[in-house]
Amino acid sequence: MKHWTEKDFTEWMYGLKEEDPHVAGCAECRGELERLKLERGRTIALPEVSHDFLASQRRSIYQRLGKPISNWHPMRWGISVAALVVVILSVTLNTWKSTPAISDEQLFSDLATMEQSNEPKAIAPIHKFFEE
């Protein structure tokens, strides 16, 4: 029989393939299988946590449960202030942009032109007949 391919080993790792007589008799494939078993065992093994560590963690939790919850955090205020500044700036800039800036010179020049024009544009072509 042929040696197991990488695909065979992968399928075995995922439980899709059973060990066959070749693996049982082939030292090379058997060795690779054992290596993979060890590797998998190491990967899924739970980390060793000492009893003292867990006990101190419990004590810490109980201690914090007794204290009032504090919401204060320097970054929280920082973010709030930054957000407020951004909102104020955007509103201010938007208002500033949307306000049509017109100088006194331009405004009164336009008004004087309107004031001095004898007729609306619409009637100018007909008004010319009266002049002639």
Add this chain to the structure above:
Amino acid sequence: MRRAMVVAVILAVSLSAQMPKTMWAWWNNQVVVQKMLNLTPAQIQQIRHVVRQYRPHLIDVRAEVAKSEIDLETQFNHDPVDQTKATQAIERVVAARSDLTRTLSEMSLKMRVLLNEQQWQQLQRLRPTKDPGEQPAELPPQR
């Protein structure tokens, strides 16, 4: 009918356009204000207050005159002419121009009472005569 409407508009506009004949932003010209008219700081402040007081309405009036004239032009170009709408457009032009004249005249009056006789005469002499809204050519452009 169209000719009658035109005559009505011309008459209304001519009657309403008597005062003021010219208007330019002389209060922003330092040479005029300080050298030619010799306005006191109090007078300058009061004149600028008058301008600030009327400015928003004048901006509205300018827009209304422009819009009403565009509306009138639209009615004149419509075929067939809707006489009712055209008449309404004429009324709107007349009202807008009348408001313009009234507002400018009131503002001018408020300015006039802040000036003494000599200053008023001097300002009259500085009035531009050809290009409406333009300051007299001999004056340096200042703000």
